[in-house]
Amino acid sequence: MPDPAKRELRILRYQPGVDAAPAFGTFWVENAENLSVLEALQSIKDTLDGSLAFRWSCRMAVCGSCGMMINGAPKLACSTLLRDLPPGPVTVEPLNNFPIERDLVISVGGFVKKIESIYPYIIPKEPRTIAQGPYLQTPAQLAAYESFSDCINCMLCYAACPQFGENPDFIGPGAMALLQRYNGDSRDAGRQKRLDAIHGEDGVWSCTAVGICSEVCPKSVDPANAVNQNKTNSAFDFFLRFLRKE
Amino acid sequence: MNESRPYRRPQPGNWWAKPPYRAYTARELSGVAVAIYGGVLFAGLVSLARGPENWAGYVGFLKSPTSLALHVLLLAAVVYHVITWFQTLPKTMPKLIVNGEAVPAKKITGLATLLAGATSLALVLVVLGVTR
Amino acid sequence: MEIFEADVLIIGAGGAGLRAAIAATLADPSLTIALASKVLPMRSHTVAAEGGSAGVIQAHDSLENHFNDTVHGGDWLCEQDVVEYFVSQATPELIQLEHWGCPWSRKPDGEINVRAFGGMKIERTWFAADRSGFHILHTLFQTSTKYPQIKRFDEAFCLDLLVADGRAQGAVLLSPSTGAFTTILARSVILATGGAGRVFRQNTNGGIVTGDGMALAYRHGVPLRDMEFVQYHPTCMPGSGILFSEACRGEGGYLVNKDGYRYLQDYGLGPVTTTPRNKTMELGPRDRLSQAFWQEERKGRTLTTPNGESAVHLDLRHLGLAKLKERLPLIRGLAMEFMGIDPADTPIPVRPAVHYTMGGIITDIQTATPLAGLFAAGECSSVGIHGANRLGSNSLGELTVFGRVAGEQAVKFAKEAPAVVANKLVDQAKAAAAKAVALRDQKGGGERHSVLRKEMAATMERGCGIYRLGTEMQETCDKLAELKQRAKAITLDDHSDVWNTDWLAAIELGYQLDVAQAMAHSALERKESRGAHQRLDGFEKRDDDKYLAHSLAHYRGDGPPEISYGPVKITKSQPGTRAYGALGEQLEKDGTHA
Numbered sequence: 007m008p009d010p011a012k013r014e015l016r017i018l019r020y021q022p023g024v025d026a027a028p029a030f031g032t033f034w035v036e037n038a039e040n041l042s043v044l045e046a047l048q049s050i051k052d053t054l055d056g057s058l059a060f061r062w063s064c065r066m067a068v069c070g071s072c073g074m075m076i077n078g079a080p081k082l083a084c085s086t087l088l089r090d091l092p093p094g095p096v097t098v099e100p101l102n103n104f105p106i107e108r109d110l111v112i113s114v115g116g117f118v119k120k121i122e123s124i125y126p127y128i129i130p131k132e133p134r135t136i137a138q139g140p141y142l143q144t145p146a147q148l149a150a151y152e153s154f155s156d157c158i159n160c161m162l163c164y165a166a167c168p169q170f171g172e173n174p175d176f177i178g179p180g181a182m183a184l185l186q187r188y189n190g191d192s193r194d195a196g197r198q199k200r201l202d203a204i205h206g207e208d209g210v211w212s213c214t215a216v217g218i219c220s221e222v223c224p225k226s227v228d229p230a231n232a233v234n235q236n237k238t239n240s241a242f243d244f245f246l247r248f249l250r251k252e
Numbered sequence: 253m254n255e256s257r258p259y260r261r262p263q264p265g266n267w268w269a270k271p272p273y274r275a276y277t278a279r280e281l282s283g284v285a286v287a288i289y290g291g292v293l294f295a296g297l298v299s300l301a302r303g304p305e306n307w308a309g310y311v312g313f314l315k316s317p318t319s320l321a322l323h324v325l326l327l328a329a330v331v332y333h334v335i336t337w338f339q340t341l342p343k344t345m346p347k348l349i350v351n352g353e354a355v356p357a358k359k360i361t362g363l364a365t366l367l368a369g370a371t372s373l374a375l376v377l378v379v380l381g382v383t384r
Numbered sequence: 385m386e387i388f389e390a391d392v393l394i395i396g397a398g399g400a401g402l403r404a405a406i407a408a409t410l411a412d413p414s415l416t417i418a419l420a421s422k423v424l425p426m427r428s429h430t431v432a433a434e435g436g437s438a439g440v441i442q443a444h445d446s447l448e449n450h451f452n453d454t455v456h457g458g459d460w461l462c463e464q465d466v467v468e469y470f471v472s473q474a475t476p477e478l479i480q481l482e483h484w485g486c487p488w489s490r491k492p493d494g495e496i497n498v499r500a501f502g503g504m505k506i507e508r509t510w511f512a513a514d515r516s517g518f519h520i521l522h523t524l525f526q527t528s529t530k531y532p533q534i535k536r537f538d539e540a541f542c543l544d545l546l547v548a549d550g551r552a553q554g555a556v557l558l559s560p561s562t563g564a565f566t567t568i569l570a571r572s573v574i575l576a577t578g579g580a581g582r583v584f585r586q587n588t589n590g591g592i593v594t595g596d597g598m599a600l601a602y603r604h605g606v607p608l609r610d611m612e613f614v615q616y617h618p619t620c621m622p623g624s625g626i627l628f629s630e631a632c633r634g635e636g637g638y639l640v641n642k643d644g645y646r647y648l649q650d651y652g653l654g655p656v657t658t659t660p661r662n663k664t665m666e667l668g669p670r671d672r673l674s675q676a677f678w679q680e681e682r683k684g685r686t687l688t689t690p691n692g693e694s695a696v697h698l699d700l701r702h703l704g705l706a707k708l709k710e711r712l713p714l715i716r717g718l719a720m721e722f723m724g725i726d727p728a729d730t731p732i733p734v735r736p737a738v739h740y741t742m743g744g745i746i747t748d749i750q751t752a753t754p755l756a757g758l759f760a761a762g763e764c765s766s767v768g769i770h771g772a773n774r775l776g777s778n779s780l781g782e783l784t785v786f787g788r789v790a791g792e793q794a795v796k797f798a799k800e801a802p803a804v805v806a807n808k809l810v811d812q813a814k815a816a817a818a819k820a821v822a823l824r825d826q827k828g829g830g831e832r833h834s835v836l837r838k839e840m841a842a843t844m845e846r847g848c849g850i851y852r853l854g855t856e857m858q859e860t861c862d863k864l865a866e867l868k869q870r871a872k873a874i875t876l877d878d879h880s881d882v883w884n885t886d887w888l889a890a891i892e893l894g895y896q897l898d899v900a901q902a903m904a905h906s907a908l909e910r911k912e913s914r915g916a917h918q919r920l921d922g923f924e925k926r927d928d929d930k931y932l933a934h935s936l937a938h939y940r941g942d943g944p945p946e947i948s949y950g951p952v953k954i955t956k957s958q959p960g961t962r963a964y965g966a967l968g969e970q971l972e973k974d975g976t977h978a
Contacts, residue, residue: 021880021882022258022259023255023882052834060885061423063423063590063591064429065626066722067721068518069427069590070431071427079272085722105258106258107883108883114539115538122529127484127530140482140483141483143494144352144492145492145494146351149354151487152487153354155519158426159426184526215276215340220343231343234344234345235346238344254564255562256562256563256882
């Protein structure tokens, strides 16, 4: 009879300059029933091996730091409770499809560049001064983009996307959700500029509508919707442009 | 001095055969059934153009057990494709906002599937009516 | 060592740092703004703020009301001229955020919606569902990418400020991903590094909230002001301390004890009403609500959670599922994910946890610290608006109002300042880097920083909790002195360069211990009760004769901090009785106060 209070974690370890390739290390944590995966990692770091590296901060699934593969699926470590996982060892790996810098820490620079590349800010339809007060935006207009604005940039969707796995330059689901967040905003007029940034193979067209990105999203952002809507937009834009030239 | 050496784990070549991607792979493969059935119809068109004899041969083939088995298989695959396609539908269209709230994906899928089912049924009834 | 020359350096890229960066670049687009953060900007702890940000917008509200709520809420320890400026600028800043795209919740006609918050006479909290801080942070971060003059240093850990000729002129950063050091030279520096709530055990704060900027300024001789005032938020998850927003009560939630009784009526917060009534019952201020919890616990009227923490119930059932989904989706998600409870049909067990440091790096109304060229904004600073107890939804407003001021003032200073003295500064940077490397490599002492951190958090909770005793505070002070000694003998498990988070945590512990000392000694010296500082050892009353004054903690190296006092700026509100509920309404009617 296994002791439910103890749990085995198999963690993918990699230390550059020392390890040629990542390999699993095994740790046992106590009091496992009450711990999230993040708390289990913290307890390992505090008591067993201080060299274990992982990112974390808010502990409440909103800062987006602690995405990792847990039993093979991309999840936030803070909101994944050990007691909710099937019995037996829990495997913890860095997010798929990203370069591993060390242990559970992956490179995030590429993702940040992608979100910077799609003009992630309001390009106003009609500029307003502070004295003119806020723009009007009805709840329906808000609902048109609100879910896309809930993205916490945790990158789980990228770890779930096989096309990003094939092509690291693919703009990917998270950045497209952000693009749609602004394109769908009633205050914004930057749609054309953003569409120009995502035509082509590294833009929306790498997507084959696998759809797992939306399933793993911890905030129900539905990035697959953002990508696929913009395939349509990109296609229309292509033909309209053709017409315009004539 | 700088020991940073990011390690790239390659994506396994058979990712499409593993969960959670199997459902996607099955959906895409079932799309092939649509193409095959298109081929069957096209063959009928060709044999019609080649004259009554040729057409009779085509109709004979349609009645054969092999063809019936093929049609059952194709129908199953197409139905699977239709169902899964409508599950994907909400992910491919702009957000539907009704009374200031986004319509949930499940509702869109349900309505669209219902609509497709009803149209198919109507079509079947019309065809049965015409041929009677 | 790589050297980067900027005009303005901002350390911290949360709400205040990002707002400062944008303000700085708008003030003079020809300048180079370096923006360094130990995490990606969108991980900053602003992200976790839930309820919203206060700004007068309703016709029947006034700046006067916001001023009074803030000053009374702060138990008259506020800088009143600063509060006047703050309330006048809060709404324009919220409109600015709206123009930048912040998805504020709306009324059916498309106008901004506001909600009620604790200690507030009229509803004035702008909100974006219950993810207000998240949306403010992401809006600011995304907007900042518009300006190429803002050169970001993401995931760059600040080891020290560079100070020469009595002037802050840069900082030395450590990049966790490579272990390499960078010197940033700048003609002015803004600290926007956030609070220090992690020095306590149960807290609502992210792991990064370790008081870095406070400690850095403090070590360079800048006093930390009002550090004894630490806010306990009354409704947090027992054990982890994760926050359940005050918006839960703003929307009409009840707090009940184990008998299902709305106990706040026993602590001068009544009368009981079924719908929310401003400044009454659950809409009382945070300090009073946390104190009421403590009293209930002593009376044995709290419940005990499976992990042994005391708690009361936050009951949201009567709000209904639709309202919870619209107004409090994050709260519902947290309760379901972490506790397996749907607040639509089960009350949530909650208890107070440390939430906010009212005090911080002393600045004037223009965010300037006494060290020339050094500015501070946001939770790390004490510009003077919170006094002894911060009003809920005043902290997000502070980030933008004073973030902007800091950005503009730092630009002004940079343009007038002489060129930086590179040689001297680079030598300092090398020394700071060498010190950090020595900590990383030292062996033999055998102390684990994780052990020291737990002991620190435990002693802070015991000595500097909701109610305080002189003897316990003294014990905490002694314990902190001991921990500081033991910290010298820290030995790391990890001596490598790349992503050595063992090393960073040890450096952070150093920051935390200094800040904790400032808190504990400031608390011990304040022999009265005011706002979040409540004593039970003969100093239960507010003592305006002696302590209507800001405490100032001065760094004294290995020794305990020296505590002195500075004046409080009173403009139009003379200290009076701070009352809520029926008494508050009576006093207000009489024109005497509250």
